[in-house]
Amino acid sequence: MRVNLSPCLIYCFMTSVVSSPPRTIRIGSRKSQLALVQTYWVQEQLQKSFPDITFEVHTMSTQGDKILDVALAKIGDKGLFTKELEVGMLNQEIDFAVHSLKDLPTNLPEGLTLAAITERENPADALVVHEKHKDKQIDTLPEGAVIGTSSLRRLAQLRHHFPHFTFKDVRGNLITRLAKLDAGEYDALILAAAGLERLGMSDRVHQIIPKEISLHAVGQGALGIECRADDSELLTLLKAIEHPATRDRCLAERSFLRSLEGGCQVPIGVNTEISGENLTLTGIVASIDGQKLVKDTVTGIANNAEALGTELAELLRQQGAQEILSEIFAVIQRGS
Numbered sequence: 001m002r003v004n005l006s007p008c009l010i011y012c013f014m015t016s017v018v019s020s021p022p023r024t025i026r027i028g029s030r031k032s033q034l035a036l037v038q039t040y041w042v043q044e045q046l047q048k049s050f051p052d053i054t055f056e057v058h059t060m061s062t063q064g065d066k067i068l069d070v071a072l073a074k075i076g077d078k079g080l081f082t083k084e085l086e087v088g089m090l091n092q093e094i095d096f097a098v099h100s101l102k103d104l105p106t107n108l109p110e111g112l113t114l115a116a117i118t119e120r121e122n123p124a125d126a127l128v129v130h131e132k133h134k135d136k137q138i139d140t141l142p143e144g145a146v147i148g149t150s151s152l153r154r155l156a157q158l159r160h161h162f163p164h165f166t167f168k169d170v171r172g173n174l175i176t177r178l179a180k181l182d183a184g185e186y187d188a189l190i191l192a193a194a195g196l197e198r199l200g201m202s203d204r205v206h207q208i209i210p211k212e213i214s215l216h217a218v219g220q221g222a223l224g225i226e227c228r229a230d231d232s233e234l235l236t237l238l239k240a241i242e243h244p245a246t247r248d249r250c251l252a253e254r255s256f257l258r259s260l261e262g263g264c265q266v267p268i269g270v271n272t273e274i275s276g277e278n279l280t281l282t283g284i285v286a287s288i289d290g291q292k293l294v295k296d297t298v299t300g301i302a303n304n305a306e307a308l309g310t311e312l313a314e315l316l317r318q319q320g321a322q323e324i325l326s327e328i329f330a331v332i333q334r335g336s
């Protein structure tokens with residue numbers, strides 16, 4: 001017989017054995033509205049599970065919050081939104097960090113680990129339109145419509161289906177982007193539905209982009225909790241807020257991305273579905289002009305999520321994914 005002990009019970013047991021006073025746990029977060037909503041949500045969930053522990057939120061600015069005038073794709077993104085928080089953990093200034101999982105690189109620094117993945121919101125992208133297009137959908141927006149997105153993944157896939165649109169970079173946090181749209185700088189934006197939902201702005205989701213048009217980013221809509229790999233007490237606590245189905249899906253997606261050696265700023269999209277014990281992973285690699293596209297699907301046991309990711313990466317490499325990615329890296333490095 002297998003007995004499932006809840007993380008709370010295990011933690012209570014551990015602290016009663018060593019009888020040390022409950023510690024104060026410091027949570028690191030970026031300062032954007034979305035980051036704070038996400039961090040306070042995690043804090044609240046943990047506080048409910050562990051009423052005797054104090055969870056404090058410490059905010060930090062990351063490089064990605066500071067550089068707002070350069071297209072994301074040109075900066076080279078490795079850890080743009082996570083690095084300062086990671087340094088904070090390694091220096092013992094904070095104990096764990098809450099990230100939008102899609103911003104967390106697939107290879108973490110030595111000494112840190114992905115402790116838990118929380119339940120995912122809708123991972124799809126959303127079309128958000130200017131008022132004047134409120135009767136339109138993505139396929140009825142006029143020729144030349146200016147679409148704001150700073151993601152190569154969205155750009156490549158949308159260009160493939162809608163070559164008649166004009167694509168324009170948009171930076172800044174969600175609130176800033178929406179203000180630019182409303183001021184008429186864009187006809188529409190493509191944003192993560194999850195971010196809008198978390199900020200209580202689901203009314204701005206005009207249309208969910210169907211997966212036949214565009215696959216979402218790896219880890220989109222889920223939160224990733226990162227902590228020091230040797231903090232076993234905290235690792236046990238954090239399991240209380242893990243969502244196993246989301247974890248399996250996201251581990252498959254991250255393993256796929258890692259195998260293709262892509263960061264979050266490459267035109268790689270995914271979709272995952274769980275059915276019983278099985279996980280189905282679909283992935284796409286596209287060229288920035290939307291001309292070349294390779295896409296395939298694998299299915300297997302959800303328990304072997306990471307193996308599915310590498311299997312799909314291998315399949316897409318056989319179909320030319322590496323050539324598409326190498327071309328993109330060359331362009332980005334030239335800075336053009």
Ligand SMILES: NCc1[nH]cc(CCC(=O)O)c1CC(=O)O
Binds near residue numbers: 103191195
């Ligand atoms: N890179 C920015 C970012 N990081 C996480 C989200 C939204 C929430 C999520 O995807 O979990 C966004 C904004 C967006 O892509 O529209």
